[in-house]
Amino acid sequence: MPRTSVGESSASAPLTPVAAKRDWKPSRFNVQALTDDGWLLLWNTYSGSLNAFRPAQRESVLELISQKGLSSNGDGIVGYLSKRGFLIAKEADEVRRVQYAFGQANHRNDILELILLASEDCNFRCTYCYEDFKRGTMRPDVRASIKKLVESRVRTLREFNVSWFGGEPLYGMEAIEDLAPFFAETAKREGIRFSSHMTTNGYLLTEDVAGRLLSWGITDFQITLDGLPEHHNQHRPARDGGGTYQTIYDNLVKLSERADDFSVVIRVNFAKTNVEGLEEFLQSLKDKFSDDDRFTVSFHAVGRWGGSNDANLDVCGKDESHSAHMRLKAAARSLGLRVTSGWRPGARVGTDVCYAVRPYNFIVGAHGDLMKCTIDLNKKDRNIVGKIQPDGSLDLNTDKMALWTEPAFERDTGCQSCHNLPACQGVHCPQIRMDYNQRPCPTIRFTAKREMVDYFKATQAAAQSAAVSSAAVPAPLDGGEERESPTPPNAKQSAP
Structure with missing residues (x-):
């Protein structure tokens, strides 16, 4: 059998070309954490990759991603490491990459996101609420304008997202009954x-109402329980002062008994008045929801x-x-409860950008005002960016639109040097910049390492x-254990 030596040529055994060397550098968006038993965890906030390297691999990997x-x-x-974004080409400009990603997201014309105030009134009077309840159910003429807006855009849309907000949206069930079936049918017809x-x-989310909402494609809910009944009822009383906890809890249990595909975030707002009782409250959720x-x-x-x-x-x-965030998350996980907020698999470019920054996202008020922030609503003139017209056009x-949608990180050198820049892009909450001239950093910037370790454990x-x-031991992946998932949709920042 003929033998091929280095430098020789053979038709039967061609030489494989040697790839040219290139210079690499570590990404500025790498976050490192060590577990108690010596595993190295790496997360890249641009690519979203999270990888775990065994103690024996740790030093060699650290050497490769050194400065x-x-x-x-x-x-x-x-x-x-390069495929996962931990190493990048030496000539790469990572801030420019984030600028490009921001532009790609903000200049999309194939997506429409509407936050609809079905009712600006509410059946609760929460102690921390910031709304004034001056308007009731969304007017019929506004609903007709919204239908025309959607009809005018369907030919160009690939994605259509609707969020129902308030006040209390179920107080405006008339508007939901009018619009929700129309949205679902239009999207299905057009393949959007x-x-x-x-x-x-959650107080009005009875079994019958839940069934109707689910049939109209409303399958994702945020419902608040502020701890033990006595604490919740103190924070979130009915407008007549009565308790609300038990009705909401019973509605959640009934919802859990359905076979439908849906998701519910049980939001827990904490202050000094209820934080100490929340571990006991989590025990009450364990039996029904863990x-x-x-x-x-x-x-x-x-x-x-x-x-x-x-x-x-x-x-x-x-x-x-x-401190309370971390303690409560750990307590919930120990009880088998799923936990959101903060670090999650797939967290990457744009996942912590506020919805208000996107030019295709609008709040539509009960009287047709177009707004950006669900905290400002119509209390501040800067937030009323326009009006929906009878023909469905947006004036x-x-x-004001430029104020809300600017890439603020471009003029903030602190943001540009931050490992979390790809995820929040300096606009996790533009309202904070406007009100306090402060950098609106998400909590994950400060808690990432601990949360990575908690997730890995x-x-x-x-x-x-x-x-x-x-009775089987899973085989490790070459080069490190991967802990990745598909990128989630942009996180919605929702009010209490």
Whole structure:
């Protein structure tokens, strides 16, 4: 058999060309964390990759992603790290990449997102609420204009997302009955990807109402329970002062008994008045919801959001809020409850950008005002960016739209040097920049390492449990254990 040596040519055994070496550097968007037992966790906020490397691999990987950089033809572990975004070409400009990603997202014309105030009135009088309840159900002429807007856009849309908000949206059931079936039927007819969300207090979400909403494609809900009954009823009384906890809880249980495909975020707002009782409250959720992947718990610190009762709110400080977040998430996970908010698999470019920044996202008020922020609503003139017209066209104020949709990170050097820039792009909450001239950093910027470790521990525990039950040990992936999932849709920032 003929033998081919280096430098020789053979028709039967052609030489494989050697790839040219190129210079690599570590991404500025890498986040590193170490577990107690020595695993190295890497997350890249641009690509969304999360990888876990065994203790024996740790030092060699750290050397590769050091600030020294390296030259390589991209084979082996270098290729593995580059494909996941941890190593990038030396000539790459990562801030420019984020600028490009921001432009791509904001200049889309194939998507429409509407937040509809079915009713601006409410059956609750929450202590931290910032709304004034001056308007009721959305007017019929506004609903007709919304239908014309959708009809005028359907030929160019690939994606159509509707969120129902208020007040309390179910107080405006007349508007929902009019519009929701129309949206679902239009999207189905035109082959448009459609989703519909509702932020509701859950009090009116009876079995019958839930069935109708689900049939109209409203399959994603945020419903608030602020802890134990005595704490919830103190925070979220009915407009007549009565308790609301038990009705909401019973409605959630009834919803869980359905076989339908839906998702519910149980939002828990905490302040000094209820935070100490929340571990006990989580125990009450465990029996009904821990084994149901459709239900997720989300924790949020109460803020002074502009309501008339702000001065009387006993809110937690920044450090206290971060500590409570982490403690409550750990407690929920230990009980088998799914937890949202903060780090999650697939968190990457644009996932922490506020919906108000997107030029294709509008709040439509009960009287046809077009707004951007669900906290400002119609209380601040800057937020009323236009009016929907009878023919469905949008009469917009250019300067106000520019205020809400600007790429603020381009003039903020602090944002440009931050590892979390791809995810939030300096506009996690543009309202904070406007009101306080401060950088609106998401909590994950400060808690990423701990949350990465917590997530890794949870997935390892789940894998071990599955291995024990199947009497099989899962094989590791070459170059590190991957912990990735498809990128979720842009996170909606929803009010309480």
